[in-house]
Amino acid sequence: MNHIAFTPAPLPEEVADPLLDALTRQHYCVIDQFIPADLIASLRDLALTRQQAGFMHQAGTSKSAITNPALRGDQIAWLDESDPHPALRKYFALLSKLQQLVNRNLMMGLDTVETHFAIYPAGSSGYATHIDQFQQHSPGPVSGSRALTLIIYLNEGWPEEAGGELRLYTGQHTAQPLPEAAHIDISPTGGRLVLFLSDRFWHTVLPAKQARLSVTGWFKTR
Numbered sequence: 401m402n403h404i405a406f407t408p409a410p411l412p413e414e415v416a417d418p419l420l421d422a423l424t425r426q427h428y429c430v431i432d433q434f435i436p437a438d439l440i441a442s443l444r445d446l447a448l449t450r451q452q453a454g455f456m457h458q459a460g461t462s463k464s465a466i467t468n469p470a471l472r473g474d475q476i477a478w479l480d481e482s483d484p485h486p487a488l489r490k491y492f493a494l495l496s497k498l499q500q501l502v503n504r505n506l507m508m509g510l511d512t513v514e515t516h517f518a519i520y521p522a523g524s525s526g527y528a529t530h531i532d533q534f535q536q537h538s539p540g541p542v543s544g545s546r547a548l549t550l551i552i553y554l555n556e557g558w559p560e561e562a563g564g565e566l567r568l569y570t571g572q573h574t575a576q577p578l579p580e581a582a583h584i585d586i587s588p589t590g591g592r593l594v595l596f597l598s599d600r601f602w603h604t605v606l607p608a609k610q611a612r613l614s615v616t617g618w619f620k621t622r
């Protein structure tokens with residue numbers, strides 16, 4: 401659990417304005433070139449180094465820690481804010497800016513963040529349709545639960561034929577939507593940021609023909 405304590409310089413307006421506008425209107429946003437090429441490369445190298453050093457483990461699915469590569473094909477390594485690696489210091493500084501921006505403008509009360517690298521190996525089955533927070537019976541923020549999901553892709557470009565899109569179902573569904581329900585497909589292009597309300601959007605990671613790298617996080621309320 402990472403408690404972000406310091407107050408960084410804010411995100412530039414040309415990023416902050418479209419981000420807040422999209423989050424307000426549609427409860428998700430996609431921002432390209434959110435991180436620069438050198439940070440993509442250093443985070444990517446770090447993820448691969450940690451994989452080679454044996455720090456990645458097969459991810460489990462929601463309620464249980466049972467792993468099932470047919471449902472979820474990625475390997476993950478959790479990240480710690482106290483990690484001195486320069487790329488992670490830059491990454492956590494960005495998370496802090498995002499948290500500050502969203503709290504000041506959208507009053508979400510984001511308090512902590514949990515975050516990990518994810519690597520879906522070439523030929524992985526992706527991640528079956530799921531929601532990042534179990535839906536509650538009453539509306540409004542639930543304390544201590546995942547409120548805002550963030551994903552930043554760490555791939556060097558991404559050819560369309562490689563698949564691996566994030567399929568985000570745009571309607572509100574109380575149960576898993578049918579595959580043909582309204583959705584958008586987001587390609588995991590390096591540097592791209594995706595944010596969405598964790599309790600609202602069902603989503604799927606489609607099978608990928610190439611190794612697919614990302615850093616994923618969830619801001620939680622107090």
Ligand SMILES: O=C(O)CCC(=O)C(=O)O
Nearest residue numbers: 527532551566605614616
């Ligand atoms: O990598 C992505 O595009 C989404 C990953 C995801 O849905 C998750 O880790 O919960």
Ligand SMILES: [Fe+2]
Nearest residue numbers: 530531532603
């Ligand atoms: Fe997810």
